Each structure stands twice: as C-alpha cells, then as structure tokens.
Amino acid sequence: MVISKSEASRDLRQEEYNADMGIVGGGLSGVCAAITAARQGLKIVLVQDRPVLGGNASSEVRLWILGATSHMGNNNRWSREGGVIDEILVENMYRNPEGNPIILDMILLDKVMQEKNITLLLNTAVYEVAKSDDDTIESIKGFCSQNSTEYIINAPLFCDASGDGILGFLSGAAFRMGAESKEEFNEGMAPDAAYGELLGHSLYFYSKDTGKPVRFSPPTFALDVTKEIPRFKSFNAKEHGCKLWWVEHGGRLDTVHDTETIKWELWKVVYGAWDYIKNSGNFPEAENLTLEWVGMIPGKRESRRFEGDYILNQHDLVEQRHHKDAVAYGGWSIDLHPADGVFSERQPCNQWHSKGIFQIPYRCYYSRNIKNLFLAGRIISVSHVAFGATRVMATSAYGAQVVAMAAALCLKYNKNPADIYNEGYIEELQKELTKSGQHIPATRLQDDDDLVQRAQIKSSSSLLFKNFESKNILFKPLTIAAAQMLPLLPGKVPVITVPVKAKSNTVLKAELRISSITGNFTPDITLAAKEIQLTEGEQEVQINFETSVNTSQYAFVIFLINDEIELGYTVQRITGLLSVFNGKNKAVSNNGKQVAPDGSGVDTFEFWCPQRRPEGQNLALALSEPLQTFNAENIRNGTDRPSIQPNAWVADTVDNDPSLTLTWEQRQSIKKINLVFDTDADHAMESVLMTHPETVMPLCVRNYHIEDEKGAVVYAKKGNYQTRNEILFDEALQTKQLKIVLQHPSENVPASMFAVRCYAE
Structure with a gap:
C-alpha cells in the first residue's frame, strides 16, 4: 500500500535512553570502559559513529593494538595491560593468530x-549536549544515518572516549591542542616550530598475492612519490598495513576539521606508492601482487587533549614518579613525529624510552571543569610530550577501565569523578581495579573480603628451582649478549653453572647486574664481573660472583658477546624465569642502547629484551642453592604477575598431580572463585597483521578441577586459555576445604598460578 504525506515540516524519529553512564566513542577505549562498567552493574549506552567497534584497531583502519610491551622491544618485562584489554588480546590470540582485522571486529562486537547492561548504538554521531548547569552534562543527542533516528541519552555520568573529544568540546571542557613550550613543564623533549606541534594521520593498505601477473593503472590523483616523498626508497613490496605507519600527514593542519583533506592527501600517497611498487620496474617480486584494500578513513594520532586536575608530563614518565592516586600505567616510548610526516626529510619518528613503566594518576581521567565528565583514550590530561607515550591503544584502553570502575564508585556513593580523589576513595578504586585484573605498579591488593586470606594453604609441591632440565640442551652462538633473569631473595648469590662450547681457547666474560630502581628490568648496576678461561670443546663452567643482594629483586646473569662461544639453552619454560638479549628492534628505535641527546631529559641505558617464541629459550643454568620463591603463599600476596619476584606458585616438575588445598577452621559460604593463570604478560600480542606461533600461551594451565571437603568435584575446566577465570555458583558452596587440582600445561612447563580468591558474595 502506498502512503502519501505532505507536511510543512517533519521531525526525526526519536528514541530516549536513561543510563548510568553514556560513553561516546566505540574505539578500544570505549569498548573496554563499557564492558568493565557493565560488569559492575552499570547500565551503559555506548555510542559509536562508525559501523564497527575498535577505532584504530578495527578493520576500517587496521592498526595493531600495543601498549607498554612495545613489540617486546623495551625493558618493560611482564607489562601487557590487564583486565578487559588483556581478555580481548588473549581471546584474539586464541581465535585469530593470523591477525585478521575482520575477526577482531567480530571479537569486539561479540564481547x-x-x-x-550495554546498549550499543552504531553509526551514531553525537552532535549536541544539554547541560543542567554550566559545569554538568544532563544529556546528549546523537543521530544515526542508517535508520534516520535521533537518540537522546540521559545519565548522571558521561565518558568521552571519542578520540577527538566531541563530547568534551561541546560541553565546554577545558582542552589543549598543539605542543606546550619547553618552559611550561621543563620538558627537554618539547618540540620547536620546525619540528611541529601535532602528530598526523596515517592511512594503511593491504596487498595480496594472486598467483598470476596483475597490472595496475593509477588514478589521475596519485602522487609521483619519487619526486614528492623524501623517503620514497623506503617503500617495498613486502611491507604493507601498519608496518607503513610512517605514511603520515596532517601535523601542520587542524587534525579535527581538516581530516577529510588529510585523507585525500594520504590517498594520493598510497596510490602513488603502489604505482611506484608496481610500475617502476624496481620490484619484480610485486608482479603477482594486487592492491587488496585501502583504508577509507585515516588512523588519527593527535588532536585535542583535555585538562584534568593533573597534567602528566615528561618528568613523570622518565623519572617514573609515584602518585598516591596511581590507577594505571604506560610504557610506550615518548614517540613524537615530525609534523610534516611523509613529506618531511626528518626521521619519521623520535622514540625515547623510560627505564621502566610509569604510573598514570586518576586525576588525568576526568575534566577539571565539567563535573560529571570522564576522559578516556588519547584525550586524557597529559602534555604533548607525555602524550607521545600515553596515546597508544592498549594504554588508552587500560585507562578507560579505570574510568568505568570509578563510575561505579561515583554511583555507589553519589559522587562526581573528582570526589573520588578529593574525598578519599582512591584506595577503594585501586582495590576494585586490582580485583578486576588491573595491575598498578608498586601496589598490592589488600582485600579483607577474600576468604583465601584467612585460609590455611597447602600445596602438593612447590618448585625449588636449582637447575633447568639437562636433557635436550640447545647450543647457540654468543653473537648477541645474552642474560638469564633470576629472582633472588636477600643473601649471597648462588654459584652458577652453565654449559658452553668453545671453538678455541678463549675467555667467557660474565657479569651480574641489577636495576637501580626497584621493580625495573633495566640492568644498569653491575654488582660483579668475572672472566673465565675456556679450553676448546664442550664443558660446564662455574661462576661464583662472590657477592650478595640486599633486597628481593631480579638479577641478570649476563654473558657478553664472543663469537667463539656457544651457550647451552633449555626447552623448559617456567613462570617468572626469562632470558633476555642485548639485540636490536628497529620497530621501536631500539639499537641495543639508548643514547640520550644533551638536554633531552631522557636517560642513556641498554636494552635487554626477550626473543619471540619459538626462540627465547632459557639459558640452561644450574645453581648451587635453590631459588625458594615459588611457594603457595604467593597466591594471596596481591600481585598477579612477576614484579620484584615471580609472585606465582609453581608446582614441582616431578609432581604428577599438582594441587593446592585451602582449609578453613569454620565452614565457608563461597559464591565466587577467581583464579589467575600465566598467559605470558611479556608477550605483546599484536592484534593484526603480525602472526603468532601459538594460540594458547605455553605457560597457561589448560585443565583443572576443584573439589570440596568431601572430594566431590564442584567445578571442572578443560581447554582454558584465559588469564582470569571467574567461577560463579548458582547456590553458595558450603565447605571447609577447597582443593584445586591442575594438569601441567606440557612436559616442558610446570603448572603455575598467580592467585586464588574466594568470596561469599
């Protein structure tokens, strides 16, 4: 039936939602904030102006997710972000080891x-803000182009995770754009006008081998990159996607309002680059390649930064300053780019690392002048220099989880975001974040509600590490300086034995180093050095460093380069034990050593980084005295990853049925159990483009079950691959004892666990 209507004016269809918090922006930050808040019982409306979730991580842009791990190219050991962002990365590793961006879209949408508790509005752009007074947002309006519907979201709290800060901008929140002067924060890295004050956008493309020759006729707007791009010789046929992050433009323009102009310029570069690769004759290997995909929207790096009650700056990062309201951390380098991007003759980036991860305070995550506005993602309260490190997606998403947990406390106590800091709720916020999987540097979970804190803990065994298994030794040349990290307790350093092969009579140079800052993994203090005479052939060498350590910490047993020597390695892997190497990683400007320019305000130090599996085996060391650091008490020490110690219970390798038994004097009513396993927080888990050798981390316990005091199995899990397992019982379990029985992940990896927590509610 045809309906004919003629009216003077019409209104859009309108839908209205009442929520606990409205989140604007469905990038990785908005997604992690929404999921975290929803799990705390908040009703969330998540507004995303694109058809997919993930922002720069989505199939529309296809940038890999990274944070403090920095391609495993820095000294931030075991630094992958926790909570929901960890859950997503581990899930993506399991379901998508090939790095397919379409599968990542699916995973995010599924989560x-x-x-x-989440209402998702895709293809919906926020364009209007209503305020109840000058500094309070009452509601927001958005329009969906796909169903021609206007949405109104009412809420007591809002979070801007939109990237450009549209909600903060419309609400009148104080913001900055461009770089601060060197004088404002005394930042040696603050750029001058010649370098430029904004980072630009990038546009990626994918190529595909069709198995037969493919012609390419460029569009008329394609640039001649040989004439206009100073780094045109860096283009090659093998690299594509975010490996070409340096195809960047727009830092001299308004990176909010000129985005469409910037996109067109980047299209010109991309099609010109492909024309050069296909038609210059310099790349015969590209004959069968076709241009499979070119981004329709650019990946943005920088635009507005909003002001909170604290502005994080370069000194916070480099000095690793402690903040009483620390709630998150970062560890990416101070990564600034010349504003002229791909058209610049300068190096495409300027990366300077800290010696370890740095704390981010809660005061950076809310607006200083709009009372009910949280900030998340790249728009948080930081200087331009600090932004160079905090802007990356995993760090941004980690902070967004802070916002979600703080919002839950705001609603619980009828407070605004700033009140959480000003009225003494920070310790509760830190506690709830840690319970949800959020690691906060230099803090431990102290949770009186955890029934495990009052239990007697007994293990079937605990690893007394004295040596790696001596079978299946692999000998590798000492062409790169190598080190084994060992978690030492106060006292004399044990004598160390290592298998070596020498091609000739030569000298093995060994050093024992520690970090100058507690909790760091930069070996910048040498405690002892030894030179051992070797004779030609295979032999075992004893090294007595004749020194002691005063505090619990990781020490580095270092072997310096000698091409005449091969060191013995083991296939055995153990939670909290790791080998590192003084190699190079060009992806993060790591040339083995960072040499700080005069006046830069950054440090000079060496990089000691792990190798990606299947490499990166431990050195086959043996110790005169065992490391007594893997006992069962670690499961309630409040730290769920290695720090100054492994913080894990590890079963003995010869224990065929490893188990933990928790016993209480009185019967307990247990409604929830949380278990934390080792999914290798040192692995960066890049989400797209790069491939990975496994879908499940080799240290992760796959199979386990839980028994009550009568030996009845109350829960069983097979095929686990996640870090955190939360077990909820329909009816509270009444028992005086729990026994957790695990299987070793493999014959080369003993079972381990970071934490067990039990709750009555």
Whole structure:
C-alpha cells in the first residue's frame, strides 16, 4: 500500500535512553570502559559513529593494538595491560593468530553484545549536549544515518572516549591542542616550530598475492612519490598495513576539521606508492601482487587533549614518579613525529624510552571543569610530550577501565569523578581495579573480603628451582649478549653453572647486574664481573660472583658477546624465569642502547629484551642453592604477575598431580572463585597483521578441577586459555576445604598460578 504525506515540516524519529553512564566513542577505549562498567552493574549506552567497534584497531583502519610491551622491544618485562584489554588480546590470540582485522571486529562486537547492561548504538554521531548547569552534562543527542533516528541519552555520568573529544568540546571542557613550550613543564623533549606541534594521520593498505601477473593503472590523483616523498626508497613490496605507519600527514593542519583533506592527501600517497611498487620496474617480486584494500578513513594520532586536575608530563614518565592516586600505567616510548610526516626529510619518528613503566594518576581521567565528565583514550590530561607515550591503544584502553570502575564508585556513593580523589576513595578504586585484573605498579591488593586470606594453604609441591632440565640442551652462538633473569631473595648469590662450547681457547666474560630502581628490568648496576678461561670443546663452567643482594629483586646473569662461544639453552619454560638479549628492534628505535641527546631529559641505558617464541629459550643454568620463591603463599600476596619476584606458585616438575588445598577452621559460604593463570604478560600480542606461533600461551594451565571437603568435584575446566577465570555458583558452596587440582600445561612447563580468591558474595 502506498502512503502519501505532505507536511510543512517533519521531525526525526526519536528514541530516549536513561543510563548510568553514556560513553561516546566505540574505539578500544570505549569498548573496554563499557564492558568493565557493565560488569559492575552499570547500565551503559555506548555510542559509536562508525559501523564497527575498535577505532584504530578495527578493520576500517587496521592498526595493531600495543601498549607498554612495545613489540617486546623495551625493558618493560611482564607489562601487557590487564583486565578487559588483556581478555580481548588473549581471546584474539586464541581465535585469530593470523591477525585478521575482520575477526577482531567480530571479537569486539561479540564481547560487547554478551553484556546485557550495554546498549550499543552504531553509526551514531553525537552532535549536541544539554547541560543542567554550566559545569554538568544532563544529556546528549546523537543521530544515526542508517535508520534516520535521533537518540537522546540521559545519565548522571558521561565518558568521552571519542578520540577527538566531541563530547568534551561541546560541553565546554577545558582542552589543549598543539605542543606546550619547553618552559611550561621543563620538558627537554618539547618540540620547536620546525619540528611541529601535532602528530598526523596515517592511512594503511593491504596487498595480496594472486598467483598470476596483475597490472595496475593509477588514478589521475596519485602522487609521483619519487619526486614528492623524501623517503620514497623506503617503500617495498613486502611491507604493507601498519608496518607503513610512517605514511603520515596532517601535523601542520587542524587534525579535527581538516581530516577529510588529510585523507585525500594520504590517498594520493598510497596510490602513488603502489604505482611506484608496481610500475617502476624496481620490484619484480610485486608482479603477482594486487592492491587488496585501502583504508577509507585515516588512523588519527593527535588532536585535542583535555585538562584534568593533573597534567602528566615528561618528568613523570622518565623519572617514573609515584602518585598516591596511581590507577594505571604506560610504557610506550615518548614517540613524537615530525609534523610534516611523509613529506618531511626528518626521521619519521623520535622514540625515547623510560627505564621502566610509569604510573598514570586518576586525576588525568576526568575534566577539571565539567563535573560529571570522564576522559578516556588519547584525550586524557597529559602534555604533548607525555602524550607521545600515553596515546597508544592498549594504554588508552587500560585507562578507560579505570574510568568505568570509578563510575561505579561515583554511583555507589553519589559522587562526581573528582570526589573520588578529593574525598578519599582512591584506595577503594585501586582495590576494585586490582580485583578486576588491573595491575598498578608498586601496589598490592589488600582485600579483607577474600576468604583465601584467612585460609590455611597447602600445596602438593612447590618448585625449588636449582637447575633447568639437562636433557635436550640447545647450543647457540654468543653473537648477541645474552642474560638469564633470576629472582633472588636477600643473601649471597648462588654459584652458577652453565654449559658452553668453545671453538678455541678463549675467555667467557660474565657479569651480574641489577636495576637501580626497584621493580625495573633495566640492568644498569653491575654488582660483579668475572672472566673465565675456556679450553676448546664442550664443558660446564662455574661462576661464583662472590657477592650478595640486599633486597628481593631480579638479577641478570649476563654473558657478553664472543663469537667463539656457544651457550647451552633449555626447552623448559617456567613462570617468572626469562632470558633476555642485548639485540636490536628497529620497530621501536631500539639499537641495543639508548643514547640520550644533551638536554633531552631522557636517560642513556641498554636494552635487554626477550626473543619471540619459538626462540627465547632459557639459558640452561644450574645453581648451587635453590631459588625458594615459588611457594603457595604467593597466591594471596596481591600481585598477579612477576614484579620484584615471580609472585606465582609453581608446582614441582616431578609432581604428577599438582594441587593446592585451602582449609578453613569454620565452614565457608563461597559464591565466587577467581583464579589467575600465566598467559605470558611479556608477550605483546599484536592484534593484526603480525602472526603468532601459538594460540594458547605455553605457560597457561589448560585443565583443572576443584573439589570440596568431601572430594566431590564442584567445578571442572578443560581447554582454558584465559588469564582470569571467574567461577560463579548458582547456590553458595558450603565447605571447609577447597582443593584445586591442575594438569601441567606440557612436559616442558610446570603448572603455575598467580592467585586464588574466594568470596561469599
């Protein structure tokens, strides 16, 4: 039936939602904030102006997710972000080891749709803000172009995770754009006008081998990159996607309002680059390649930064300053780019690392002048220099989880975001974040509600590490300086034995180093050095460093380069034990040593980094005295990853049925159990483009079950691959004892666990 209507004016269809918090922006930050908040019982409306979730990580842009791990190219050991962002990365590793961005889209959408407390509005752009007074947002309006519907979201709290800060901008929140002067924060890295004050956008493309020759006729707007791009010789046929992050433009323009102009310029570069690769004759290997995909929207790096009650700056990062309201951390380098981007003759980036991860305070995550506005993602309260490190996606998403947990406390106590800091709720916020999987440097979980804190803990065994298994030794040349990290307790350093092969009579140079800052993994203090005479052939060498350590810490047993020597390695892997190498990683400007320019305000130090599996085996060391650091008490020490110690219970390798038994004097009513396993927080887990050798981390316990005091199995899990397992019972379990029985992940990896927590509610 045809309906004919003629009216003087019409209104859009309108839908209205009442929520606990409205989140604007469905990038990785908005997604992690929404999921975290929903799991705390908040009703969330998540507004995303694109058809997919993930922002720069989505199939629309296809940038890999990274944070403090920095391609495993820095000294930030075991630094992958926790909570929901860890859950997503581990899930993506399991379901998508090939790095397919379409599968990541699916995973993100699936995670959001599983949360009944989230209402998701895709293709919806926020364009209007209503305020109840000058500094309070009452509601926001958005328009969906796909269903021609206007949405109104009412909420007591809002979070801007939109990247450009549209909600903060419309609400009148104080913001900055461009770089601060060197004088404002005394930042040696603050750029001058010649370098430029904004980072530009990038546009990626994918190529595909069709198995037969493919012609390419460029569009008329394609640039001649040989004439206009100073680094045109860096283009090659093998690299594509975010490996070409340096195809960047727009830092001299308004990176909010000129984005469409910037996109067109980047299209010109991309099609010109492909024309050069296909038609210059310099790349015969590209004959069968076709241009499979070119981004339709650019990946943005920088635009507005909003002001909170604290502005994080370069000194916070380099000095690793402690903040009483620390709630998150970062560890990416101070990564600034010349504003002229791909058209610049300068190096495409300027990366300077800290010696370790740095704390981010809560005061950076809310607006200083709009009372009910949280900030998340790259728009948080930081200087331009600090932004160079905090802007990356995993760090941004980690902070967004802070916002979600703080919002839950705001609603619980009827407070605004700033009140959480000003009225003494920070310790509760830190506690709830840590319970959810959020690691906060230099803090431990102290949770009186955890029934495990009052239990007697007994293990079937605990590893007394004295040596790696001596079978299947692999000998590798000492062409790169190598080190084994060992978690030492106060006292005399044990004598160390290592298998070596020498091609000739030569000298093995060994050093024992520690970090100058507690909790760091930069070996910048040498405690002892030894030179051992070797004779030609295979032999075992004893090294007595004749020194002691005063505090619990990781020490580095270092072997300096000698091409005449091969060191013995083991296939055995153990939680909290790791080998590192003084190699190079060009992806993060790591040339083995960072040499700080005069006046830069950054440090000079060496990089000692792990190798990606299947490499990176431990050195086959043996110790005169065992490391007594893997006992069962670690499961309630409040730290769920290695720090100054492994913080894990590890079963003995010869224990065929490893188990933990928790016993209480009185019967307990247990409604929830949380278990934390080792999914290798040192692995960066880049989300797209790069491939990975495994879908499940080799240290992760796959199979386990839980028994009550009568030996009845109350829960069983097979095929686990996640870090955190939360077990909820329909009816509270009444028992005086729990026994957790695990299987070793493999014959080369003993079972381990970071934490067990039990709750009555």
